[in-house]
Amino acid sequence: MSEAGDDPRRRIPRTDTLLALPEVSAAVEAVGADSVGAVVRDAQARARAGEITPEDVVAEVLATLPRRAASLRPVINATGVVVHTNIGRAPLSAAAVEAIVAASGYVDVELDLSTGQRAPRGAGAIAALLSAVPEAGGALVVNNGAAALVLATTALAAGREIVVSRGELVEIGDGFRLPDLIASTGARLREVGTTNRTSLQDYARAIGPQTGCILKVHPSNFRVEGFTSSVSLAELATLGPPVVFDAGSGLLRPDPMLPEEPDLATALAAGADVVTCSGDKLLGGPQAGIIVGRAEVVQRLRRHPLARALRVDKLTLAALEATMRGPVTPVAAALHCDLERLRSRAVTLAAALGLGEDSVVEVSGRVGGGGAPEVPLPGFAVALPEQCAKTLRTGDPAVLARVEKGRCLIDLRCVPPEQTEALTEAVRRALTGTS
Numbered sequence: 185m186s187e188a189g190d191d192p193r194r195r196i197p198r199t200d201t202l203l204a205l206p207e208v209s210a211a212v213e214a215v216g217a218d219s220v221g222a223v224v225r226d227a228q229a230r231a232r233a234g235e236i237t238p239e240d241v242v243a244e245v246l247a248t249l250p251r252r253a254a255s256l257r258p259v260i261n262a263t264g265v266v267v268h269t270n271i272g273r274a275p276l277s278a279a280a281v282e283a284i285v286a287a288s289g290y291v292d293v294e295l296d297l298s299t300g301q302r303a304p305r306g307a308g309a310i311a312a313l314l315s316a317v318p319e320a321g322g323a324l325v326v327n328n329g330a331a332a333l334v335l336a337t338t339a340l341a342a343g344r345e346i347v348v349s350r351g352e353l354v355e356i357g358d359g360f361r362l363p364d365l366i367a368s369t370g371a372r373l374r375e376v377g378t379t380n381r382t383s384l385q386d387y388a389r390a391i392g393p394q395t396g397c398i399l400k401v402h403p404s405n406f407r408v409e410g411f412t413s414s415v416s417l418a419e420l421a422t423l424g425p426p427v428v429f430d431a432g433s434g435l436l437r438p439d440p441m442l443p444e445e446p447d448l449a450t451a452l453a454a455g456a457d458v459v460t461c462s463g464d465k466l467l468g469g470p471q472a473g474i475i476v477g478r479a480e481v482v483q484r485l486r487r488h489p490l491a492r493a494l495r496v497d498k499l500t501l502a503a504l505e506a507t508m509r510g511p512v513t514p515v516a517a518a519l520h521c522d523l524e525r526l527r528s529r530a531v532t533l534a535a536a537l538g539l540g541e542d543s544v545v546e547v548s549g550r551v552g553g554g555g556a557p558e559v560p561l562p563g564f565a566v567a568l569p570e571q572c573a574k575t576l577r578t579g580d581p582a583v584l585a586r587v588e589k590g591r592c593l594i595d596l597r598c599v600p601p602e603q604t605e606a607l608t609e610a611v612r613r614a615l616t617g618t619s
């Protein structure tokens with residue numbers, strides 16, 4: 185007797201039946217046929233393998249439907265580290281997000297609509313930079329901080345020498361080192377001084393007709409203490425060759441809370457010819473490399489062939505302009521958040537979780553992302569058992585906590601109020617899952 189009629193595999197719903205389900209066809213519309221098709225095939229394969237019953241296939245498909253077309257998953261940042269490279273550095277302001285959406289279609293990025301003529305690309309973002317930093321004669325936006333530095337050093341010193349202190353030849357992260365980056369431009373590094381001390385005479389002795397520029401780098405992710413000396417921008421500016429300053433973190437003007445962090449306005453006033461920084465660190469905007477400086481030097485950079493290869497897209501220009509013109513950025517809000525408010529939010533979270541006040545602990549947050557390593561950011565966190573960290577990280581929504589001294593710390597500094605409820609629920613689930 186044939187068993188075929190009883191084979192449970194015959195009861196597995198067919199692909200076209202599954203694709204016709206309203207939720208599934210809506211998902212195809214939203215995220216595309218490929219990823220939805222993969223979910224459907226996967227559920228059918230599991231049923232064929234006997235891992236689920238044929239009757240479970242529909243529920244399995246519905247439970248695993250992809251919700252987004254891209255695989256990047258939003259993360260709630262409970263680490264207390266404001267600019268965290270591994271989770272995308274600066275979160276954008278609502279104004280910046282809106283600007284990105286508005287710029288995502290056809291947009292007048294290089295067109296003057298009143299004349300119908302071609303217009304300079306990204307004029308709005310550049311105007312915003314120049315009004316935020318009036319000390320600058322010109323401004324230019326490129327792909328990232330490293331690109332800004334490469335463009336400046338290539339345009340000013342390719343085939344010649346860049347004079348730089350040995351104490352400033354830093355690794356900027358993920359194995360990328362400034363000396364290698366600069367060597368890739370075709371300029372030669374002329375290192376002066378020592379790791380801890382460099383004097384004006386060290387620079388002066390190295391300068392000659394072969395000098396393309398002097399480079400000063402803000403060593404943003406480490407600090408040399410003790411017997412140290414370095415030469416100020418104002419002194420370097422007396423030497424003659426153009427001075428390029430890599431400020432790193434992107435403060436536009438001084439911030440009293442970050443007294444050691446350089447800012448573009450002060451660096452230009454001190455005599456730097458070109459200052460470069462990142463858009464997505466303390467500036468709180470999209471990934472970008474910002475170049476400000478004397479008008480004729482910036483124009484030289486803009487005209488260099490490499491500038492075309494380092495060009496930013498319209499979305500970046502839109503987000504950057506909105507970041508600078510718009511309201512307080514999430515990065516600034518997290519850096520300057522009120523200590524008492526931070527404590528009361530932690531107490532409220534602990535109470536919502538049924539934890540005592542003793543679970544609220546003092547912690548030190550960080551700026552992160554190669555910014556202000558020496559500045560502690562005093563704050564408060566809710567301490568949980570260490571194993572909660574993994575449950576939270578792999579949960580939905582994904583929550584990144586800080587693990588320290590055998591505890592999982594939930595720091596609300598970088599959690600905007602509208603995420604508090606989702607965070608509370610995620611932590612509640614993690615606590616029941618791991619207790």
Ligand SMILES: *Cc1c(COP(=O)(O)O)cnc(C)c1O
Nearest residue numbers: 328329330356402404432462554
């Ligand atoms: C972060 C940093 C860079 C690199 O900037 P990206 O935007 O990451 O390319 C270069 N120099 C310094 C001093 C930095 O802090």
